[in-house]
Amino acid sequence: MAPQPTLAVVGATGAVGTVLCDLLSARRNVWGEIRLLASARSVGRKVRCRGEELTVGALTPEAFDGVDVAVFDVPDEVAARWAPIAVDRGAVVVDNSAAFRMDPAVPLVVPEINPDQVDHRPKGIIANANCTTLTMIVAIAPLHREYGLRELVLASYQAVSGAGQAGVDALHRQLGKIAGDRVLGSRPGDVRQAVGDDLGPFPAPLALNVVPWAGSLADHGWSSEEMKVRNESRKILGLPDLKVSATCVRVPVVTGHSVAVHAVFATEVDAEGAREALRNAPGVILVDDPAAGEFPMPIDAVGTDPSWVGRIRRAVDDPRALDLFVTGDNLRKGAALNTAQIAELVVRPRTRS
């Protein structure tokens, strides 16, 4: 029997890396050695993974020697620099940053949708999609197979942990400041005055607010997050002409991205048929009984693997359109889980041809 493969986790102490270590402890154990790597300030930290206490090591070229798969949960520029180094040392890289996602030579893989793409990796790099895209796309793909997707109009409700631990800390600090204050500033409701300039990584307070902005400024007023959702959806579904409009909005939720979806198809749809397609789809849980208070919400999806989908309705004025609501854990399916799933696909046992 072959020895179990070695996994390296780069960025092991970040918001996503931490969840990945938790996930590796709970999933079927396909890995031999697990090597945790991080930037200099985290080297030497102890992290529990699979019941063992592991010591975080330094990110060096040599650290990738003997590594079969290296998963990266680091900023774009760190991934852009270090992924090729890991590949040079013999590892297959699964990268959670945006650095390689739109590279035609890098597959963008969602195991429930396009698992075969894992094996087409001329650069040795496989990309993981953006958390908003991932949350929504596992629920869209089965509907596309059923009806033929033509257009998506999306509005997101994104959690602060999508901006990392700094985002979580900022929201908690802000909530601490406004707790018990029902007036909020000299102008009633003035959250800006109550919170002050303690904004963390966000352009405005998140407590008692919604902020219609995520990422950086792309062309023509679009945010980078909105363009990612468009471009990645097209690539994952293999639909280069798909029409996509997204508005990405940050909301005061710790973990759990939600997306309101208006999807237009090539053929007439019906809500019960859509529910049936989703009931049998991998990675999806159907929660669709509004009369019983059952619809997808962050407080229920947090800490779970699937995308929760509900509020499924045929558009009143368009027999080819469905409206629905999807919520998923942005740190799990939106990031760490999808990464782990891809890594497991890379090392899966194959039947010889």
Add this chain to the structure above:
Amino acid sequence: MAPQPTLAVVGATGAVGTVLCDLLSARRNVWGEIRLLASARSVGRKVRCRGEELTVGALTPEAFDGVDVAVFDVPDEVAARWAPIAVDRGAVVVDNSAAFRMDPAVPLVVPEINPDQVDHRPKGIIANANCTTLTMIVAIAPLHREYGLRELVLASYQAVSGAGQAGVDALHRQLGKIAGDRVLGSRPGDVRQAVGDDLGPFPAPLALNVVPWAGSLADHGWSSEEMKVRNESRKILGLPDLKVSATCVRVPVVTGHSVAVHAVFATEVDAEGAREALRNAPGVILVDDPAAGEFPMPIDAVGTDPSWVGRIRRAVDDPRALDLFVTGDNLRKGAALNTAQIAELVVRPRTRS
């Protein structure tokens, strides 16, 4: 000179009624007597309005004697019963409930859009639109005039005060319970456990959550709120064939409804032309400079009269579509302000023909 008209405010002590009294203190003073009316449990309460201390009176038929305009901020069933009584006693009713909005004999008026409708009131009743519709429609109407509206896809971010003072109280209590708690329940992030069953008027906790539900269950899985937005938009704009899909979502914001809008038009659009149309539109303030952190948000719109509109982009994949974001104070333009504006139109001086 004719004596100044008498105004009755029915539901003067509710969330909207309170804001209406504030507004009447600040707006041009067109009213003689202001008579505050409410249900039995509020009778005798003192409320400041226009610098005077007024005593809340009982809702009786006689209370409408001598009243020129009666504005109603009460539940649907109370409005349905009492509005005709007020009309019988000689008052023109401006009703903020849903009881009469879709009655073909009742105009649905937004003074910036269809002020002339005020004079076509065969039942003596004028309806005020739903707060989500009102917030968004003042920004849509100028774009419709410019480009010819064909379709709206909407996702809302609705504040808890839209569910009245009980909604505000519930969110504040929940935020008090979770403040300083970074674990939240035995399953991390379990807001349900941290908040308990103190849900107020909502089907689920709002603290650190978004709830894709507002109103009651209409046909085919739609919420009553979503159907109101569709039907009222069609009626206000005079577009009986307008395609509308809305997903209405409650968010942990005290006051300020936001709407992500995807609007499809008859002709090609451009973002700068849309900005120009909105810059000159009544009741709208343009806030559209993402690089400078300027976009519409509840914490800025609260306590102000106009709808704040920004994030204006032409759809990347549809030259006839615009994406934008609108935020307004749901208690002001979304309710009390629009009511006050209609009441003022009813009693405006006319030039004789």
